[in-house]
Each structure stands twice: as C-alpha cells, then as structure tokens.
Amino acid sequence: MQAQPGDKVKLETTEGIFEGTLLPRPELLSNDITIIKLKTGYNIGIETKKIKKTTILETYKAPLAKKQAAKHNPELPTIAILSTGGTISSRIDYRTGGVYADYTAEDFVNMCPELQQIANIKASKIMSIMSEDATTTDWKTMAEAAVKELSHVDGIVITHGTDTMHYSAAALSFLIKDLNKPVIITGAQRSIDRGSSDAFMNMVCAVTAAAKWNGAEVAICMHATMNDDYCTLLRGTKVRKMHTSRRDAFHAINDEPLAHVKTNGTIEITNENYRKRNDAKPSVRKISNQVALIQVHPDMDLGIIEYHLKQKIKGIVIAATALGHIPITQKSLGPAIAKAAKAGVTTVLCSQTVYGRVHPYTYTNLRKVSMGLGVTYLADMLPETAYAKLCVALTEKDPVEFMKQNIAGEYTMRELDDSFLL
Numbered sequence: 001m002q003a004q005p006g007d008k009v010k011l012e013t014t015e016g017i018f019e020g021t022l023l024p025r026p027e028l029l030s031n032d033i034t035i036i037k038l039k040t041g042y043n044i045g046i047e048t049k050k051i052k053k054t055t056i057l058e059t060y061k062a063p064l065a066k067k068q069a070a071k072h073n074p075e076l077p078t079i080a081i082l083s084t085g086g087t088i089s090s091r092i093d094y095r096t097g098g099v100y101a102d103y104t105a106e107d108f109v110n111m112c113p114e115l116q117q118i119a120n121i122k123a124s125k126i127m128s129i130m131s132e133d134a135t136t137t138d139w140k141t142m143a144e145a146a147v148k149e150l151s152h153v154d155g156i157v158i159t160h161g162t163d164t165m166h167y168s169a170a171a172l173s174f175l176i177k178d179l180n181k182p183v184i185i186t187g188a189q190r191s192i193d194r195g196s197s198d199a200f201m202n203m204v205c206a207v208t209a210a211a212k213w214n215g216a217e218v219a220i221c222m223h224a225t226m227n228d229d230y231c232t233l234l235r236g237t238k239v240r241k242m243h244t245s246r247r248d249a250f251h252a253i254n255d256e257p258l259a260h261v262k263t264n265g266t267i268e269i270t271n272e273n274y275r276k277r278n279d280a281k282p283s284v285r286k287i288s289n290q291v292a293l294i295q296v297h298p299d300m301d302l303g304i305i306e307y308h309l310k311q312k313i314k315g316i317v318i319a320a321t322a323l324g325h326i327p328i329t330q331k332s333l334g335p336a337i338a339k340a341a342k343a344g345v346t347t348v349l350c351s352q353t354v355y356g357r358v359h360p361y362t363y364t365n366l367r368k369v370s371m372g373l374g375v376t377y378l379a380d381m382l383p384e385t386a387y388a389k390l391c392v393a394l395t396e397k398d399p400v401e402f403m404k405q406n407i408a409g410e411y412t413m414r415e416l417d418d419s420f421l422l
Helices: 105-111 113-117 136-150 165-175 199-212 303-310 334-342 364-372 383-393 399-404
Strands: 008-013 016-022 033-038 043-047 051-058 078-083 120-125 155-159 183-186 218-223 231-235 239-241 250-252 259-261 267-269 291-295 315-320 346-351
Touching: 008 033, 016 043, 078 136, 078 199, 105 113, 113 199, 136 155, 136 165, 136 383, 155 199, 165 183, 165 218, 165 239, 165 383, 183 199, 199 218, 199 231, 199 259, 199 267, 231 250, 291 303, 291 383, 303 334, 315 383, 334 346, 334 364, 346 383, 346 399, 383 399
Parallel strands: 078 120, 078 155, 155 183, 183 218, 291 315, 315 346
Antiparallel strands: 008 016, 008 051, 016 033, 033 043, 218 231, 231 259, 239 250, 259 267
C-alpha cells in the first residue's frame, strides 16, 4: 500500500532513516521531492530517488472536531469576531500541516478557551483572503459587517493578515462614520502551529480590549515586545508594520500607544486622546478605488503621473522626501501635477520618512509645490493612511476639505519627540 499524506512513515534513505508525517507536496515544488514533518515540528524535503524503503507506521485518520456549545453568560459582554483570513482564524491539522476552519463561536472557544472568561463570543467568517490581496471593496465589506454587528454586541474583533493590516485599520477608521464602540483588529505574525506563535495572546488581548476598553475607535492589538509581556493597542490611523516577522512588528507612528492590554484582563491607558464609547448610530461611507500612491525617488520616471491619468485616476498620494520635496528642477514633476489638477485630480502629499511631518512653507521649492501646484500637504499623516483616506475622500462633496479634517486621529497636533522609534 502506498503511503498517503497524513500517514506516519519511516523513510530509509541513502542518507539515513527519518520518521515523520508525510505531507502533501506543494504545487510549486518539484515532483521528485518527498516532504515529511518530523517529530520536532520541522518539515524536511528528501529527494525521492534517495528513498530506498518506505514503511507506513500508522495510517492517517481525519480528526473529529469536538464541538462544545458556547454557553451564554449574561454577566459578560458579547463580542463579535469577524474573520477575514490569516492564520489566527484557522485551525491546524497537525498531522498534515493543512488548515481548516468553519469559523463558529465554538471553534474560537475551543482554540482559545480563555475567551470564555472574557466575553460571550459571536463569530462569523466574512471573507477568506491573504491580506496582500485586500481591495477597497474588501474594506467596505469589513466596514459593513462591523456596523451590522455593532448594534447587537459590545465590541468587534476583526482577525486579519498582518501584511496590510495597517491599511485596513486606516480604511475602516474613515469608512465607519460615528463609530460608537471599539473595533479591534488583530492577527498573528507566526503561524498557530508553532510554539512561538503570538496568535493566542493577541486574540485574548484583542477580545479583552473590545470588551473592556472605553474607546470607540478602530485600533490594532498586537504583541508589544518579543516576549509575552503584554499587547499594545494602536490607533488605526497612526500605526505601521515595521518588521517582516517579529512579534512586536506593529508600532505607533507620530503617536503614543492608546493602551497596554494584558492577558489577565488589565488595560493600562497610555494615551487619553481617543474617542470614547457613545450612543451614536454608525454608518458606512462610500469608497473609491481610483487612487494612486506614488513614492518619490532619485531619477524617477516622470511619466508615472501621466500613466495614472490615462488610467482615469481621480486622486494621487505623493510620498515625498523629508519635509515634502519632489523633483521640480532638473526633472520636474510640476507640469504633470499641473495637468492632473486641470483634469480634476486631487493630489496630496506626505513624507516617506514615516516619522515627522511635511511643511509647505519651509523652503522655496515647498512653497512652489503647495502654492503654485495646489498640492495639499498632510502634516504627519502616514502614506498608507493618506491612501486609505483619499479613497474615501473622493466620494465626499469636497475631497480636499475632507482630507484636511482630523477625522480619526490621523493628525497629531503636536510633535511627539519621545515617541520616535519606540
């Protein structure tokens, strides 16, 4: 009998004997490679031609999910968990390494029993995407799902992939008008089948924040340090992913973290400047996908704006250098920006340095861009936040005026020198 994925096998090879679980071969991998998961949890690939003998030690049997009804506790708040994808929302078949999930409240409680002590969980799957594939339409779907649940629950947790989590957090901050309860976004930097996974702690802290925090903002809740010390609550319009894989990858930019959240249920407020819970009735704004984000760089192709104009773009975010500089001498972007303005394109500008703020009057060239070309400078707003906001602003009566308003804490009124690289 030929071994099948999930079977526990012993492989006798020209390089030694290996025992583990036979895994399905990824589509991109060559057919002459056999993959097994060792007892240590690591996967290895072995050239099939080097395998002299395969012995099946135990045939695979699909695990039976044990369903335990989530009992409602009237003394606890109710939190809606909306799943959009990402490993934090998935359950792992440890035999094959595959992911499966049906995204019910029972699944979340079974995966993380501590949640039962924090809140009643109401869970639903609203989409299943890799976060890098998220679109403006997906952002609107998330916003609509959150607003639909807000009248029935005490807070929202959205599970999300980490790659573009900060984009989605910013988009939801502008899409949801008159937010009255917390919408907390969380995810996992390390997959749920790894001993170093941050998934469980992030979920516990996110649900704690949604249940107990007195804020009515969109915020990201992720590990604050590489250790399991506590999670940090970060304003959705002032946060950025600053590392590819570290558990503490997300940081507040030009802002202070809103709070520290611990797994024992403690919430330590670190920034009092946030919208409080209220009795408003939230609604969802419209959104456009006709926005381009352009990063200024040396010797850049000045035809980039022309290209976007041909694509019928209605808004441009320029991630300029330092205080807001763009090429206007040797290779000037000026004529292209002027042409965009004449075509009715809204052009805004922020800094690619991430920290600090742009200023339209410090240098002569800055005055030429802001006053001569009509580019709107966005102070300390992040490029990703500006992109998400402009997508919403284009559907408003006066996009420029909307961009100037401090809708969701995207502008910090004073310089926070002590927050640099924290």
